[in-house]
Amino acid sequence: MLPHKPRILIVDDELGPREALRMILSDDYDVVAASNGNQAMENLSRLEFDLVILDIRMPDISGIDLLAEVRKKAPDTEVVMITAYASVDTATNALRLGALDYLIKPFDRHSVKEAVEKGLSRRSKTKTLKSKLDELELVNESLKAEAENAYNNIHKHYTETVRSLVTAIDAKDSYTKGHQERVAIYAMLLAVEVNLSVGEMSLLQQAAVLHDIGKIGVLENILRKKGPLTPEEFKLIKQHPVIGAGIISPVEFLKEAVPIVLHHHEKFDGTGYPRGLKGLHIPEGARIITIADAVDAMLTERPYAQAKTPSQVREQLLLCSGTQFDPRLVRIALKIDLPSRRIL
Ligand SMILES: [Fe+2]
Structure with missing residues (x-):
């Protein structure tokens, strides 16, 4: 033609x-x-x-x-x-x-x-x-689609890896099984009241699920010990935020979660660990997780302590407001409807 x-x-x-x-x-x-x-x-x-x-x-x-x-x-x-x-x-x-x-x-x-x-x-x-x-x-579009696909795959693998790590901690410390997910739920309940942005909430959720990941590096007999810990044992267990931060810091996705994991045992009055940070120097996400962590521990039946009722949990939060916990976050936490026993 x-x-x-x-x-x-x-x-x-x-x-x-x-x-x-x-x-x-x-x-x-x-x-x-x-x-x-x-x-x-x-x-x-x-x-x-x-x-x-x-x-x-x-x-x-x-x-x-x-x-x-x-x-x-x-x-x-x-x-x-x-x-x-x-x-x-x-x-x-x-x-x-x-x-x-x-x-x-x-x-x-x-x-x-x-x-x-x-x-x-x-x-x-x-x-x-x-x-x-x-x-x-067209090439650009297809490259974009490929990059998106690769990102989704990495994200999927990351989620699966996190799940396996959380399962590994649960296996080491069976009586706190599900603790990290419950802390993530309580942290989200608080985050909504604190008015965190969607991005901040997503970061907080990641950090909450992983906050005790460092327990992987702590001996099982210490984690499972029913009686009180010796000062030496307590020293070892206090290493878990540092170990956890070390585990997640090479992962690009989790970079921003590192300070939250590292400081989740700091206390508002500066007497916590590992750095003894005080007040608003402690990252807000870590201050939220500290409360969520304590709430779950109090609602959980333990070999040496009975589970507390929601009103006892509130009393305890108030009692430790300003010492262990951020008072502003305690005021917000008191508004949340806590379940009458631990969830999950
Ligand atoms: Fe912890």
């Missing part, structure tokens, strides 16, 4: 120049002629043209107005203006408005062909460039 000829629209109200142009161009191009602006508009809405040759002075719509319409309707179509000597200024203006070139009447065969070829060559370059840009856009 032969490639289709470029399509050219000639718009001129004068029969002479219109037919002269048709004769010069019809052998090589698919030529459509219009004798006025309205006819030209009709053709433009019906067909796609590679190039329009446009007389500037016409009775109904001026060539300049028509040029603006072509630019609007078919921005990739090239336009060559035709003008008499008297209106070279207008032609120059047309170039500023986006026409490619102008022909001055009376024009000769050579200059017409030259202007048309120049226009069609630019049109073809624009088309190639556009199709390349479209291809690039």
Whole structure:
């Protein structure tokens, strides 16, 4: 199949120049002629043209107005203006408005062909460039989809890894089974009241689920010990926030959770561990987890202590407000409806 000829629209109200142009161009191009602006508009809405040759002075719509319409309707179509000597200024203006070139009447065969070829060559370059840009856009889209997919896979693997780590801690310390998830739930209940942003809540939830991950590095017989701990044993157990922070810090996703995990045993009055941070120097997420952690411990039946009722838990929170806990967060925690026994 032969490639289709470029399509050219000639718009001129004068029969002479219109037919002269048709004769010069019809052998090589698919030529459509219009004798006025309205006819030209009709053709433009019906067909796609590679190039329009446009007389500037016409009775109904001026060539300049028509040029603006072509630019609007078919921005990739090239336009060559035709003008008499008297209106070279207008032609120059047309170039500023986006026409490619102008022909001055009376024009000769050579200059017409030259202007048309120049226009069609630019049109073809624009088309190639556009199709390349479209291809690039497609490649870009597919790369984006691949990156998203890879991110989702990593996230899925990360979630599975976290789950296995949490299961590993539960296996070491069976009586606190489910503790990390429950702390995450209480922390979320508090976070809603504190008005944390969605991003901050998601970070807090990650940190809460992982806050005791460092217990993996603590001997099982210490974790499971029913009686009181010796000072040496307590020293070892106090290492778990540091061990936990060390475990998660190489994971890019968890970088922001590191300070929360590291400081979840700090106390508001500065007597906590591992750094003895005080008051608002303790990250807010860690201050929230400290309360959620204590709430779950108090609602849980232990070998050496009975589970507390929600009102006893509230009393204890109030009692330790300002020493162990952030008083502002205690006030907020007291508004939360606690379950009558531990959840999960
Ligand atoms: Fe802990």
